[in-house]
Amino acid sequence: MTLIALGVSSSVSIYKSCEIIRRLQDRKVQVQVIMTRNASRLISPLLFSALSGQEVIVDPFEDKQSAKIAHVALAKDISLLVVAPATANIIGKFAGGIADDFLSTFYTAVKCPVLIAPAMNEAMYLHRQTQQNIRKLKELGVKFVEPEAGYLACKETGWGRLAPPDKIVEEGLRLIQKSQSFKGQTVLVTAGPTREFLDPVRFITNRSTGKMGYELAEEALRRGAEVILVSGPTHLFPPPDAKLRKVQTAEDMKKEVLEHFSKADVVIMTAAVSDFKFEESASGKIKKEKLGGNIKIVPTPDVLKELGRKKGQKVLVGFAAETEKVVDNALKKLKDKNLDLIIANDVTAEGVGFESNFNQVSVVFPDGKSVQTEKMTKVEISQVIMNKIEEIVGKKSG
């Protein structure tokens, strides 16, 4: 049976941890609860013991009978550490490497994935110190279920409310999903926008944030693939296990993609590569008086088309951002570029796509058939897309 450690710190939303235990048990997961000392002052550990069927760990220094180094022993047994709710304090301790109680000591001993669900008042959550701590942990590969906006216990409305227990459980289980369906395969993913410079200050770009591509890279890694992520400029944290290649321009993107193309079994081109660049790019800033009417733009290289020509047995997947006749236009692109699959986004739809954590896409196949997804998180969409790619890989390899 899978064993997950649930770290509980002293946030007012601590009562929601009871629901998290229940939902994990529904999914046949055994839960070992670890409470901070302050958490055990808000709610008795007895309640969590009763729910989880396991003795709750609070402070082994107080357990005079046990000579076991429990944090090391337990760290070897668990598949995942979830901390929900996570206070500003415990996040700060993790980020600073402080190990002065069981939960923070345990964090420094685990090698498994760690998922943190912060819960706190908006001012605490948005405080630069808290944000810096979160950023640092993300850079170390720790995953977060972001808190939501809503009515908070401090009688204010704002950011900082613990994410719903179901969402925390789903995200946790996703992190330990054991599929190795892409083991031995290399997946090349492109993500983000490109920048086409007029001079060192000005450039053409677009609204892509790279989120969809980064989620696909994560999903491919979770399925056992080697992942090469060629990324335009984004503010995202790349998955630590991906081989990251950072690029700026469409030309750079082309160079990196062609360099790694021969190694790849699957190529997923989510990047919003600029279709145009300036005919000339100056090395110094152009004075505004010289700019007017003199700027010419020319097409950038069509990398996808080139890959389509040389793809052989590789699976080649493209994305299409459309504002009308979404599926028809995507199908045209699929045929023109010789793709195996194209994912079409209606970029006029509200609350999905660019700059959003959500998306709703049409998955379009070469025979013209298409499937439209519900509005889902980009994480869920990445699973849908990888499932389809898995089917195509299966068919190609016979």
Ligand SMILES: Cc1cc2nc3c(=O)[nH]c(=O)nc-3n(C[C@H](O)[C@H](O)[C@H](O)COP(=O)(O)O)c2cc1C
């Ligand atoms: C009733 C109560 C509710 C609290 N709620 C939160 C909270 O939601 N988030 C938070 O970061 N701190 C909250 N705090 C403050 C923390 O409990 C405090 O920073 C504590 O030192 C954290 O200890 P721990 O991280 O070891 O549990 C709360 C304190 C009290 C008394």
